[in-house]
Amino acid sequence: MENLGAALLSLVQDPMLILMMIVGIVIGIVAGALPGLTMVAGMLMVLPFALQMDVGRALLLLFGIYIGGIYGGSITAILFNIPGDPMNVCTALDGYALNKKGRGGFALGLALLSSNLGGFLSAVVVVLAAPLLAAVALKFSAVEFFAILFFGLATVSILGTGSPSKSLLSLCVGLFLGTVGVEGITGTPRFTFGTELLAGGINFVPVLVGMFAVGEVLDMVSSRNHDVVVERDEAMAVSRRARLPNFRECWELKFTWLRSWLIGMFVGFIPAAGATVAAFLGYGLEKQVSRHPEEFGRGRPEGVAAGECANEASTGGAMLSLLSLGIPGSAATAIMLAVFMVKGLEPGPQIFVKMPELVSLVFAGMLVANILKFGIGWLFIKPMVRLMDVPKPVMAALILVLSFFGAFTVRNEILDVWMAMAAGVIGFFMRRFDFPTAPLVLGLILGPLAEDKFMTSMYSHHNDFSVFFTRPVSAVFIIAGIIALLLPVIRSWRQGNGSSTEGENE
Amino acid sequence: MIRAKSMDRLPARQGRSSVLLNSGVIANLLVAAVAGFFLLQCRCIPENQPAGELSVRVWPTMALLGLLALSLYNAAAAVISASREREIQDDQGMREGIWTDVDLKKLATAVVLVLVYPLMMETMGFALATVVFMAVFLWWGGYRDPVKASLVVVGGTLAMLYVFVKLVYVPLPRGIGFFETFTVGLYSLLQIW
Numbered sequence: 209m210e211n212l213g214a215a216l217l218s219l220v221q222d223p224m225l226i227l228m229m230i231v232g233i234v235i236g237i238v239a240g241a242l243p244g245l246t247m248v249a250g251m252l253m254v255l256p257f258a259l260q261m262d263v264g265r266a267l268l269l270l271f272g273i274y275i276g277g278i279y280g281g282s283i284t285a286i287l288f289n290i291p292g293d294p295m296n297v298c299t300a301l302d303g304y305a306l307n308k309k310g311r312g313g314f315a316l317g318l319a320l321l322s323s324n325l326g327g328f329l330s331a332v333v334v335v336l337a338a339p340l341l342a343a344v345a346l347k348f349s350a351v352e353f354f355a356i357l358f359f360g361l362a363t364v365s366i367l368g369t370g371s372p373s374k375s376l377l378s379l380c381v382g383l384f385l386g387t388v389g390v391e392g393i394t395g396t397p398r399f400t401f402g403t404e405l406l407a408g409g410i411n412f413v414p415v416l417v418g419m420f421a422v423g424e425v426l427d428m429v430s431s432r433n434h435d436v437v438v439e440r441d442e443a444m445a446v447s448r449r450a451r452l453p454n455f456r457e458c459w460e461l462k463f464t465w466l467r468s469w470l471i472g473m474f475v476g477f478i479p480a481a482g483a484t485v486a487a488f489l490g491y492g493l494e495k496q497v498s499r500h501p502e503e504f505g506r507g508r509p510e511g512v513a514a515g516e517c518a519n520e521a522s523t524g525g526a527m528l529s530l531l532s533l534g535i536p537g538s539a540a541t542a543i544m545l546a547v548f549m550v551k552g553l554e555p556g557p558q559i560f561v562k563m564p565e566l567v568s569l570v571f572a573g574m575l576v577a578n579i580l581k582f583g584i585g586w587l588f589i590k591p592m593v594r595l596m597d598v599p600k601p602v603m604a605a606l607i608l609v610l611s612f613f614g615a616f617t618v619r620n621e622i623l624d625v626w627m628a629m630a631a632g633v634i635g636f637f638m639r640r641f642d643f644p645t646a647p648l649v650l651g652l653i654l655g656p657l658a659e660d661k662f663m664t665s666m667y668s669h670h671n672d673f674s675v676f677f678t679r680p681v682s683a684v685f686i687i688a689g690i691i692a693l694l695l696p697v698i699r700s701w702r703q704g705n706g707s708s709t710e711g712e713n714e
Numbered sequence: 715m716i717r718a719k720s721m722d723r724l725p726a727r728q729g730r731s732s733v734l735l736n737s738g739v740i741a742n743l744l745v746a747a748v749a750g751f752f753l754l755q756c757r758c759i760p761e762n763q764p765a766g767e768l769s770v771r772v773w774p775t776m777a778l779l780g781l782l783a784l785s786l787y788n789a790a791a792a793v794i795s796a797s798r799e800r801e802i803q804d805d806q807g808m809r810e811g812i813w814t815d816v817d818l819k820k821l822a823t824a825v826v827l828v829l830v831y832p833l834m835m836e837t838m839g840f841a842l843a844t845v846v847f848m849a850v851f852l853w854w855g856g857y858r859d860p861v862k863a864s865l866v867v868v869g870g871t872l873a874m875l876y877v878f879v880k881l882v883y884v885p886l887p888r889g890i891g892f893f894e895t896f897t898v899g900l901y902s903l904l905q906i907w
Contacts, residue, residue: 260882373791377745377784383777384752394762396770399755422828429855430821432814601855602866605848608828609870612835613878620885625832633825640816641741651777659773666768 212335215568219576225569228265229577232272233584239273240280241292241592245424245603247277248539252421253606255413255543256613263551264566267544268573271527274540275327275581278483278519282319283592286312286512287443295483295519298491302504302511309507313449314457316589318509319516321452324582325465326517330473330524331574334531338560338571341532345557350668351675353533354661355685357654360535362689363478364647372696374643382651383658385410392660393667405623412652413546414615414628419645420539421611422632425604427639447590457509464494464510465517472518476525482538482646483519490518527574530555531567535654539646542653550618739796742789749782827851839889839897844871872904880906 219225232254239250251273258266281292286303299319306315348356361383364375388399389409400406453461468490475486494514495504504511526537534556536542548555553563560567615628635645669675677683756771756778763769827850834843848867857863878884879901888897901907 256878256884257882260884371788373784373788377781377788380777380781380784381745384749384774384781387774387777391770394770396760396762398759398770398774399752426821426824426828429824430816430818432817599855599857601852601857604855605851605866606870608831608851609844609848609874612831613874613884616886617878617884622832622836622887625835629828629832632828636821637741641738655777662773663768671766671768 212568212571215565215572216576219569219572225265225268225573226576226580228261228269229272229573229580230584232269232274233276233577233581234272234588236273236276236278237280237283237585237588237592239292240277240296241284242598242603245607246293246420247273247280248543249421249424249607250277251540251543252417252614253610255417255546256610256617258547259550259617263547263553264569264573266547266551267570268577270540270544270547271523271570271573272577272581274544275520275523275577276584277540278327278523279320279323279516279581279585280588280592282323282512282516283316283447283589286315286319287446287593293484295487296515297484298487298515299512301491302506302508302515305505305507306509306512307446311507312446313451314453314509315512316447316450317452318457318461318512320582320585320589321458322461322465322468322513322516323520323585324578326469326472326519326521327523327581328575328578329469330476330521331527331571331578333473334524334528334574335571338528338532338567341528342557342560345533346561348557348681350661350664351679352681352685354658354665355676355682355689356533357535357658357661359685359689359692360478361651361654361658362692364650371642375647378638378643378645379647379651382648382653383655384651385415385648386652386655387659392656393663409656410627410652411618411624412542412649413550413618414624415631415652416539416542416546416649417611417614418628418631418633419635419638419649421607421614422629423635423639423645425607425611426632426636428600429604443593447593450586450589453509461510461513464513467493467497468514468517469521472521473525473528475518476522476527476537477529478525478537482526482540483522486522486525487515487519490514524574527570531559531570532557534559534657536650539649542649545653546618738792739789742785742792746782746785746789749778749785753778753782823854827854835887837890838893840886841871841875841897841900842889842893843887844874875901875904876906 235250235254236247239245239253240247251270254269254273258269261269277293278295281296282299282303283292285291285296285300286307289300289304291297291300303312303315303319306312361379364379386409388406390397390400390407397407471490471493472483472486475489476482491504491511491514494510495501498504498508498510500508522538523540526541529535529537530541530544534545534554536545545555553559553566611628611632612625615624616622618624638645638648665675666672675682676686753775756775759771759774761769761771827847831843831847834847837843838846845867848870849863852858852863852866857866875886879886888894898907
């Protein structure tokens, strides 16, 4: 806490740190709001700049984009029924309906307030819980770490929005790609085909850049014109009427915010889940507990509050997982992990011991950035209407060129650019065939780490697999992981049984 | 007036699995073949581990076996859903595909441009390659106002050169032969090198 006070003071005294956060939030809001440009793509666009900065500034810049990007899409979702990011789809359902009922100004204010509540409260939890979790994690051996990683990887199958088998397949591709190169413990080359280039392995940053930025551009430029025409004047008028909810309206939403915040935090903490899953779970729960579930999608304020609060709360959960365990909970935190790694640092419990100042600075930044976002978000409601006019080809060309930098500046190797471009093409086809790309990247990032912990566990326990079940923490995570893997199978078996019973009854 | 993608597109994208039938099966079988190939390659990995310890082949083998099993499962699932959905499509008298919202010509051109850009970069250097790439991309994308396009292309390239070469010292590709001389000359002219 002393460190946090000092970090807050240094943050306030260093205008560059504040500037980084403001710039990050603005870029995030714009990237999140513009259709075709996601928050992750926004982060990847600034990655080459971030890699050249001091690690503290870089992390605050990226965190600003992270929280700004999750909120940004809600503005266009409410005004135009165009969610800038998938995580704002729930907001569009009720936000746009509220707008059509003449309550667009209220919906805009409600989205901003809900987003900030979720983000700020989750940042507070990170500040309080991360040191405790890191202290516990310091006592973990390779066995416990492997169990946690196994659980994180297994949840990919149930928390993704698509088919579980396709998510797992994508994950296996990532796990396999993570084995290319010289193996860490024995120094054995694997799948290098005798080339020097592959000996260093496949760096995840170019793959991340390709899958998320280049793939998105290909999607954007090759889609047929399904555009709709939106009246800008009407949207401007609504944006001018933006207002925050009054006390009574806030009081009515207190339990909605509480539930959504808890869900968001929890989902964010689990690797591979992320803000979209948090928003859908938060929205779904609110619909289930509501006395008027039939009115969801027709303009219920709870719908806007739940989606926005849950998706922003997931940022805290993801940061908690990254900082205290060294495991990225989302694509956004994977980019932050890249910054740590390029700078020669390894997030996780050790960083609390080795670099407490950096951790405190990130904590202080998370609190301050969430406060700054409120003001910037309010100011950006009106300009967002005008920004919707940015021509698609200009945006696409700039993303591609900046993607080049994102891939190139990691090692100053043109091979990484080739890899990013190729990953972009593969990512595009994966999306078309409904294979999610996030599990692949997750497998590539966490795979080598999981293998290292698995092999170390085996070496130190004489290849005795039962060690994963005889230690309590490990047993809990391994069993939870196995259940997560089996859930889709059980679900489809029960559905099959249910339908056959129905058939018999008929 | 603002032109933008509508949310109404989202359900159409979800419902496209009905059209994927054959391509879905082929894609999964291709993945299975690749997994099989690398499983064979696993046997070529030298085993340097101490006696009695797990082989370094274990982890990749597990990943590849998972990949093989899942791709075969997905291929089988695609075949089953294909036969079911064909009946539905016959009833409805319509066929909709995953490619219906994709302009294949645009896609092919975009893929070529994306893959040619790094190649141009190696031979022509970053500055010239980026100017050419952005100009072609904007023109092809329908952004053809010469003044605005020139501003975006030249302004964007110069800004990136200034930031990455002058401020953060990134050794951007300078090209080969004549192009290298040109890039060095340009850097000197801009006083960034």
